[in-house]
Amino acid sequence: MATLPLSLAIRPCCGAIQSSKLTAAPHYIFKSKLTQVPGRIIVERKLLCGEASKNFVKTNRDINLRVFAASRVSVDQTEQIFTTSTEVDELKKMSTYLFRTELGGLVNVFIRKADVKYEVKIEVISLQLSSGDNRLVLIWGVYRSDSSNFISLESQQPVPDAKTKMIETPFMQNSLGRFVVELEFEAKQTPFYLSFLLKSPLGSDSSDLEIRSHLKASFCVPVGFNAGSPAPLGPSFPTDDTINFAIFSRNAESVVLCLYDDIKAEEPALELDLDPYVNRSGDVWHASMESSWNFVSYCYRCKWAVSQGNRHKSHAERVLLDPYAKVIQNSIPIHPESGLLSTYLGQPCKEPAFDWDGDVCLNLPMEKLMVYRLNVNRFTKHKSSQLLTEVAGTFSGLTEKVHHLKDLGLNAVLLEPIFPFDEQKGPYFPCHFFSPMPLHGPSGGCISAINSMKEMVKKLHANGIEVLLEVVYTHTADGGALQGIDDLSYYYGKEVEDLKTRNVLKCNHPIVQQLILDSLRYWVTEFHIDGFCFINASSLLRGFHGEYLSRPPLVEAIAFDPLLSKVKIIADCCGPHDMVPKEIHFPHWKRWAEVNTRFCNDVRNFLRGEGLLSYLATRLCGSGDVFSDGRGPAYSFNFIARNSGLPLVDLVSFSSDQLATELSWNCGEEGPTKRSAVLERRLKQIRNFLFVLYLSLGVPILNMGDECGQSSGGSPSYADRKLFNWNTMATGFGIQTKQFISFLSSFRLKRSDLLQQRNFLKEENIDWYGSDLSPPRWEDASYKFLAVRLKTDKSESQLNSESSHIKGDVYMAFNASSRSENVSLPPPAEGMTWHRLVDTALQFPGFFSIDGEPVLEQEVGLHIYEMKPYSCTLFEACCSSN
Numbered sequence: 001m002a003t004l005p006l007s008l009a010i011r012p013c014c015g016a017i018q019s020s021k022l023t024a025a026p027h028y029i030f031k032s033k034l035t036q037v038p039g040r041i042i043v044e045r046k047l048l049c050g051e052a053s054k055n056f057v058k059t060n061r062d063i064n065l066r067v068f069a070a071s072r073v074s075v076d077q078t079e080q081i082f083t084t085s086t087e088v089d090e091l092k093k094m095s096t097y098l099f100r101t102e103l104g105g106l107v108n109v110f111i112r113k114a115d116v117k118y119e120v121k122i123e124v125i126s127l128q129l130s131s132g133d134n135r136l137v138l139i140w141g142v143y144r145s146d147s148s149n150f151i152s153l154e155s156q157q158p159v160p161d162a163k164t165k166m167i168e169t170p171f172m173q174n175s176l177g178r179f180v181v182e183l184e185f186e187a188k189q190t191p192f193y194l195s196f197l198l199k200s201p202l203g204s205d206s207s208d209l210e211i212r213s214h215l216k217a218s219f220c221v222p223v224g225f226n227a228g229s230p231a232p233l234g235p236s237f238p239t240d241d242t243i244n245f246a247i248f249s250r251n252a253e254s255v256v257l258c259l260y261d262d263i264k265a266e267e268p269a270l271e272l273d274l275d276p277y278v279n280r281s282g283d284v285w286h287a288s289m290e291s292s293w294n295f296v297s298y299c300y301r302c303k304w305a306v307s308q309g310n311r312h313k314s315h316a317e318r319v320l321l322d323p324y325a326k327v328i329q330n331s332i333p334i335h336p337e338s339g340l341l342s343t344y345l346g347q348p349c350k351e352p353a354f355d356w357d358g359d360v361c362l363n364l365p366m367e368k369l370m371v372y373r374l375n376v377n378r379f380t381k382h383k384s385s386q387l388l389t390e391v392a393g394t395f396s397g398l399t400e401k402v403h404h405l406k407d408l409g410l411n412a413v414l415l416e417p418i419f420p421f422d423e424q425k426g427p428y429f430p431c432h433f434f435s436p437m438p439l440h441g442p443s444g445g446c447i448s449a450i451n452s453m454k455e456m457v458k459k460l461h462a463n464g465i466e467v468l469l470e471v472v473y474t475h476t477a478d479g480g481a482l483q484g485i486d487d488l489s490y491y492y493g494k495e496v497e498d499l500k501t502r503n504v505l506k507c508n509h510p511i512v513q514q515l516i517l518d519s520l521r522y523w524v525t526e527f528h529i530d531g532f533c534f535i536n537a538s539s540l541l542r543g544f545h546g547e548y549l550s551r552p553p554l555v556e557a558i559a560f561d562p563l564l565s566k567v568k569i570i571a572d573c574c575g576p577h578d579m580v581p582k583e584i585h586f587p588h589w590k591r592w593a594e595v596n597t598r599f600c601n602d603v604r605n606f607l608r609g610e611g612l613l614s615y616l617a618t619r620l621c622g623s624g625d626v627f628s629d630g631r632g633p634a635y636s637f638n639f640i641a642r643n644s645g646l647p648l649v650d651l652v653s654f655s656s657d658q659l660a661t662e663l664s665w666n667c668g669e670e671g672p673t674k675r676s677a678v679l680e681r682r683l684k685q686i687r688n689f690l691f692v693l694y695l696s697l698g699v700p701i702l703n704m705g706d707e708c709g710q711s712s713g714g715s716p717s718y719a720d721r722k723l724f725n726w727n728t729m730a731t732g733f734g735i736q737t738k739q740f741i742s743f744l745s746s747f748r749l750k751r752s753d754l755l756q757q758r759n760f761l762k763e764e765n766i767d768w769y770g771s772d773l774s775p776p777r778w779e780d781a782s783y784k785f786l787a788v789r790l791k792t793d794k795s796e797s798q799l800n801s802e803s804s805h806i807k808g809d810v811y812m813a814f815n816a817s818s819r820s821e822n823v824s825l826p827p828p829a830e831g832m833t834w835h836r837l838v839d840t841a842l843q844f845p846g847f848f849s850i851d852g853e854p855v856l857e858q859e860v861g862l863h864i865y866e867m868k869p870y871s872c873t874l875f876e877a878c879c880s881s882n
Contacts (some may be wrong), residue, residue, distance in 0.1 A: 047098060221278065255274045263296050432481070524566075541587070633760060772823045
């Protein structure tokens with residue numbers, strides 16, 4: 001009597017099942033009598049022989065099949081009629097699988113759950129046996145994680161010799177000539193795969209004929225779970241009582257779904273080796289099961305073909321986080337010696353419901369934005385925040401400080417990356433793209449982080465503040481991210497020589513592009529995010545082989561996506577390691593804004609006494625050299641200091657040779673000093689930087705801590721950035737700087753007709769001057785004075801809706817030299833006089849004034865104003881009667 005040889009089993013994945021909660025059933029039952037499958041249903045659907053027709057049972061004893069001869073034969077099921085909803089409900093509990101045998105016949109498998117049992121009916125159709133003997137035998141066994149390692153249903157454990165657990169069950173032949181057998185299993189024995197062969201006796205003198213599928217493999221069907229669906233990727237819930245798993249992996253030889261029943265367990269309670277013929281559609285592996293299973297987390301393991309060399313060898317036993325998991329948790333303990341390097345596992349549950357009632361999409365015009373960049377953890381983690389320990393350093397902590405943002409006059413926050421990240425390397429090396437960092441939640445869990453982030457967004461919106469996210473989609477952390485799932489598809493290899501880092505993603509590969517787009521849409525729909533700033537955006541332009549594309553598919557797709565077209569999209573070409581920006585022409589389709597590094601460099605150079613006047617003039621007017629190509633100044637996101645490099649106070653305190661790329665100036669002495677002249681110069685320079693930032697066309701970005709003089713000790717390293725110390729806001733420097741920023745923000749809003757323009761100012765509305773009203777010395781590198789008059793557009797309304805005062809012209813002057821300048825102001829409009837609003841050389845609180853100090857005529861029709869070294873001034877023309 002023939003038994004099932006191991007070589008005929010479907011190719012396995014590694015690992016044996018260990019279950020702590022799946023109690024063994026004492027027995028199984030098989031039936032030789034025919035039992036009718038209940039119900040009749042209308043169906044017309046094509047099925048592929050050798051593959052599953054997922055989650056849809058649809059047959060009865062009178063099914064007629066039209067078979068087409070092909071290497072993978074298509075089958076049309078004929079129409080049947082159902083009558084009652086009860087029958088339909090019964091059918092929903094059933095699954096069907098259709099195979100073609102190597103001899104040309106068909107094998108239909110029907111699986112139905114009935115109370116606490118699973119019934120499996122196997123029907124063989126049109127099988128032409130060579131002998132006159134019409135006997136047919138089913139040889140079967142069950143397995144989970146390894147088809148060469150069958151399990152005993154009595155013990156739920158693998159058995160040493162699979163042959164001893166193979167069972168032979170004879171078929172019965174009905175009146176239509178079809179062979180039928182039924183098996184029955186208790187539900188608590190599942191899930192598992194039923195693997196079987198057909199055997200036909202050939203007589204006493206000949207060996208038995210073993211019949212396999214047309215793929216020369218055992219027939220295999222899942223029991224207690226279903227083939228599932230390839231879409232959507234990640235966990236999904238097609239019905240209230242089922243969960244579907246789907247993961248992309250083109251090059252994996254096999255994929256194992258690992259399920260855990262205890263958050264502290266180091267080994268999964270259940271491992272399901274996804275069958276490549278049942279649980280795979282194209283490049284997506286999938287399975288579904290009842291959500292009532294008591295599993296708390298899940299992951300995957302992938303096995304790679306030997307032909308792929310050692311590239312994936314280190315990933316063979318790694319547990320892999322589902323890239324599309326929406327709820328994650330800290331993983332099993334890390335054991336580097338065993339290759340288990342994952343830091344997170346997915347949770348097979350829906351995202352928590354949230355009440356967005358009352359939340360309104362602000363949809364602020366780009367030109368109206370005034371942005372504050374911050375790190376969620378560092379913003380409130382310091383004990384000086386006076387927040388509860390569980391709130392400090394979280395989204396909830398940020399919510400408690402919304403008054404600080406409003407006091408500064410800001411209407412948008414730009415959050416440093418909040419995706420789960422490599423804690424050794426920082427937030428710019430993400431592990432995942434679909435969930436917030438669990439540590440940002442009050443209880444340190446993912447559910448807590450999700451809820452508190454949504455609460456934060458809702459409260460910020462209620463206070464008129466938009467939420468923008470810095471996102472990193474061009475590279476990942478070194479481990480625990482996408483590595484091991486399909487490196488050939490996700491990552492560049494050694495073929496790209498100019499890459500300075502490993503784990504660089506192929507952003508324009510179709511599957512990576514889909515991942516990024518799905519992630520962006522998820523944050524917009526689920527978290528109501530108002531925009532994204534793409535770090536290392538230049539890498540978004542790379543093609544499959546690392547070459548730069550003039551029309552990268554991902555960048556174009558983001559620009560034209562119907563959902564993403566409603567939010568801000570900003571390219572930041574800073575890199576992941578040294579955060580040094582790359583000069584590159586970024587394709588924008590009139591949708592992409594850009595973080596303007598040229599603004600930062602030219603302003604730093606001018607205020608330290610270097611660079612041409614024309615460079616500063618270009619930045620003041622919105623960087624037309626970059627944004628006049630169909631966009632406008634509103635697409636220029638301007639900054640002086642950022643989260644990498646020197647903070648604002650260090651830009652005027654350190655300028656050693658090692659900091660040459662920072663374009664900083666220590667104002668006469670390196671590092672901390674007590675010299676009053678140096679301190680006074682530094683204070684003026686800080687005011688000058690803020691002055692230029694807020695009075696230039698474009699979107700100003702204020703970096704966290706610059707309002708209170710936060711220092712990194714002269715280190716440009718991101719790792720040396722300190723927690724925000726709230727005590728510094730009560731110092732003299734913190735008080736005056738906060739008030740100055742608030743004034744600049746309010747003035748920018750007040751004079752939005754000149755300073756918050758979506759389009760460039762007209763040439764006739766701008767006049768440039770030297771100190772004596774002569775034209776500026778544009779090409780004289782030694783000349784460090786520039787003045788500009790912004791004239792109101794006479795064609796537009798002259799009335800301020802709030803004050804009913806006529807708006808006058810604005811005059812700004814910049815003196816970056818070491819000597820004073822006697823500045824001649826141009827004549828104001830008739831009936832008006834110049835009022836000084838800002839002089840950064842004056843002492844607090846007189847260096848700025850809301851109402852302004854009138855500048856009296858010193859000669860007939862001429863206003864003269866003395867500007868001190870290293871200072872900036874602002875004048876506004878007001879009615880003489882004011």
